[in-house]
Amino acid sequence: MDGSSSQSAYGKPGFSAGVRVPVCSTTQLIEKLQLKWSTVKEQPYPAMYSSYFGGIILDPAMMLVPIDDHMVHRGHGVFDTAVILNGYLYELDTHLDRFLKSASKAKISSPFPKETLKNILIQMTAASKCRRGSLRYWLSAGPGDFLLSSSGCPEPVFYAVVIADNFSQRKEGVKVVTASTPMKPPLFATMKNVNYLPNVLAIMEAEEKNAFASVWVDESGHIAEGPNVNVAFISKKKELLLPAFDNILTGCTAKRLLALAPKLIEKGLLKGVEIRNIKLEEAKDSAEMMFVGSTLPLLPIIEWDGKPVGNGKVGELTLALSDLLWEDMISGPERICVPYEDDGALLRSKL
Numbered sequence: 001m002d003g004s005s006s007q008s009a010y011g012k013p014g015f016s017a018g019v020r021v022p023v024c025s026t027t028q029l030i031e032k033l034q035l036k037w038s039t040v041k042e043q044p045y046p047a048m049y050s051s052y053f054g055g056i057i058l059d060p061a062m063m064l065v066p067i068d069d070h071m072v073h074r075g076h077g078v079f080d081t082a083v084i085l086n087g088y089l090y091e092l093d094t095h096l097d098r099f100l101k102s103a104s105k106a107k108i109s110s111p112f113p114k115e116t117l118k119n120i121l122i123q124m125t126a127a128s129k130c131r132r133g134s135l136r137y138w139l140s141a142g143p144g145d146f147l148l149s150s151s152g153c154p155e156p157v158f159y160a161v162v163i164a165d166n167f168s169q170r171k172e173g174v175k176v177v178t179a180s181t182p183m184k185p186p187l188f189a190t191m192k193n194v195n196y197l198p199n200v201l202a203i204m205e206a207e208e209k210n211a212f213a214s215v216w217v218d219e220s221g222h223i224a225e226g227p228n229v230n231v232a233f234i235s236k237k238k239e240l241l242l243p244a245f246d247n248i249l250t251g252c253t254a255k256r257l258l259a260l261a262p263k264l265i266e267k268g269l270l271k272g273v274e275i276r277n278i279k280l281e282e283a284k285d286s287a288e289m290m291f292v293g294s295t296l297p298l299l300p301i302i303e304w305d306g307k308p309v310g311n312g313k314v315g316e317l318t319l320a321l322s323d324l325l326w327e328d329m330i331s332g333p334e335r336i337c338v339p340y341e342d343d344g345a346l347l348r349s350k351l
């Protein structure tokens with residue numbers, strides 16, 4: 001043993017066995033964290049909020065969560081998202097309603113009422129200066145101890161982060177596979193809690209098979225959902241079909257799609273819209289198939305388990321529905337204008 005530090009399997013400096021592990025001072029820790037972030041060209045997380053700190057954090061090195069937080073070591077936390085597009089937050093109210101429903105199912109009480117949560121998220125987005133990306137926010141049982149029960153945690157904590165992302169409308173078709181990773185039981189699938197290991201394994205399973213994602217089918221042979229998306233079909237009779245939400249997450253985007261789809265019925269393009277149980281065989285016989293989720297908002301699927309969906313090309317009705325959702329995100333009524341400070345300065349300079 002020469003006592004020198006070695007290169008770890010991850011390509012980062014590690015320590016050979018027998019080397020003394022340093023005890024770091026607070027100053028050294030802050031320096032190390034700042035050094036890690038100083039090499040990152042574009043900061044992907046332009047702002048964070050933590051009720052633990054009671055404010056907005058702009059320095060990525062300080063975007064931290066306590067190790068004894070029960071969301072970290074027991075998975076006692078729920079989360080939700082929202083998209084930031086062209087300086088607007090899309091469908092924030094719908095996401096926050098689902099967030100609070102998830103929290104109540106997970107027996108976590110929010111430290112703030114909905115309007116305060118909303119206000120914090122809007123102010124954090126404004127401070128981030130980010131105009132295209134997404135929000136991710138969590139309600140945690142909070143820090144306290146390392147026990148199983150969260151009864152020793154004095155206060156639940158609200159965390160939120162802005163993630164810069166240059167996403168755009170998805171028009172190219174992808175391949176999917178039927179998941180063999182078991183799906184979550186209904187209580188856990190219907191609340192957006194942080195226990196996403198089945199979802200992680202389901203997407204890894206798809207990636208190993210060169211597919212974009214996998215599709216869960218429940219025990220009774222009905223289509224469920226993807227690992228972080230809902231799934232929808234166009235039948236050969238030109239009906240839009242979505243699996244019932246009883247055992248899966250009620251997607252905010254799927255609900256919006258259902259509200260917008262009648263526009264295509266009025267135009268005579270779609271024949272109807274149905275939310276019901278869909279057997280695997282019926283789904284496999286559909287004309288078109290798509291994923292539906294916040295950041296897509298709609299993704300055409302052209303191949304499933306190695307076989308073409310419909311004619312194997314991106315479906316016309318899928319694209320028409322995608323346009324409806326995208327237009328709604330760009331100019332629809334479900335948007336909140338973010339009050340960026342620069343905009344105020346710009347407005348004042350024009351007066």
Ligand SMILES: Cc1ncc(COP(=O)(O)O)c(C=O)c1O
Pocket residue numbers: 199225226227228229230249250251252253254292293294295
């Ligand atoms: C398991 C699961 N299903 C469906 C969805 C789609 O929901 P939304 O449209 O609200 O993004 C998500 C994403 O949050 C998810 O994680």
